Amino acid sequence: MGTEALSIAGWPGKEGYPYPPRVPKDDVAYVHYKLLSNGVYVIEGVTNLDIALSTCRNGEGLFIFMPLKIRGGAEGSPLRLAMLCEPR
Numbered sequence: 001m002g003t004e005a006l007s008i009a010g011w012p013g014k015e016g017y018p019y020p021p022r023v024p025k026d027d028v029a030y031v032h033y034k035l036l037s038n039g040v041y042v043i044e045g046v047t048n049l050d051i052a053l054s055t056c057r058n059g060e061g062l063f064i065f066m067p068l069k070i071r072g073g074a075e076g077s078p079l080r081l082a083m084l085c086e087p088r
Helices: 025-037 049-054
Strands: 062-067 079-084
């Protein structure tokens, strides 16, 4: 599941940050847990998603995501996201 937002579950807030929290921290953890435990990959911070899908026939494309391999059992990674599609 991909989103242009920085979090699939909303903004839990951070001490000293000027923006107020949008959702409780427990809710953010719960949403991530439910998705990941059901085999749904979460890709956050995708840019130009609307442009990419509007250039494809029927708004459909094949997304290929290539995360960096990080030693030490990281729980997340920056990635390169590519999309293949048939143009309009």
